[in-house]
Amino acid sequence: MKTIDLHTHSKISDGSMQPEELIAYAAAKGLSAVALTDHDTAAGLERAENAALSCGIEFIPGIELSAYYAEREVHIVGLFINYRNQAFLEKIHTVSHAREIRNLEMIKIMQAHGIDITSEKLKASEGKGILTRANFAAYLEKTGVVSSYQEAFDRFLEKGKPFYVPRKKLTPKDAIDAILSAGGIPVLAHPLLYKFSDDALDRCVLELKSLGIKALEVYYSRNLSTDTLRMKALADKYGLYYSGGSDFHGTYKPDIDIGTGTGSLVVPYEVLDRLKDLVSH
DSSP states (O other), X not given: OOBEEOOBOOTXXXXXXXXXXXXXXXXXXXXXXXXXXXXXXXXXXXXHHXXXXXHTOEEEEEEEEEEEETTEEEEEEEEXXXXXXXXXXXXXXXHHHHHHHHHHHHHHHHHHXXXXXXXXXXXXXXXXXXXXXXXXXXXXXXXXXXXXXXXXXXXXXXXXXXXXXXXXXXOHHHHXXXXXXXXOEEEEOOGGGGOOOHHHHHHHXXXXXXHTOOEEEEEEXXXXXXXXXXXXXXXXXXXXXXXXXXXXXXXXXXXXXXXXXXXXXXXXXXXXXXXXXXXXX
């Protein structure tokens, strides 16, 4: 069976692989198609697309945008985006700038706690792309402040912890409109990670559909088989398409592999075929 992965991250945001490495790895793993969906940036898409041509794997340009809904951060994946669309790129620039401001505030807090970190040292360690809390976690692990990536989040980086700094987020409408303006398909990523009650998630999906969401990420690395069935039923209830992906970050999430997630993920190519119907209409 032909399989795909429509949710991956490269070093341009908070993954460990360069875009070309990620594409080559996806091809080596036998995937028929892969999307690169870095956080708040389209900077790696042309490189990934060129690499896909060399590797003979189908490529879908994408992005993952953070938005704020019901006092929680939710993520909207955009698939099939025109990453050369100028209005879209300008919108994304404002989002990435907000991340940069937040990151500088986090660095100041860490310095006040005696941690040897500067913007330059962080970028030297983690790259000069979009830096997220995942990059801070990796830096803290590499410099011996914590013994593991997860410990960095548990002790310092989660909401309410000492180094956490909120940042200005898009509204769901902003994120969806930005993706639509670039000809993309907006997808609610990993719906179960937000820990909504069943009723609250139902309301969320209904509201996001009214704003333009076209698909749910029903296949996901952390899903149990029963979770996938529940998300399919929710998508069917509101006439939404299916999407799916691993949320691959390379060594930063070592238990999640591209295409297969924690080992049992299978996203059939038919999912992509149906999404293409949306692009053609």
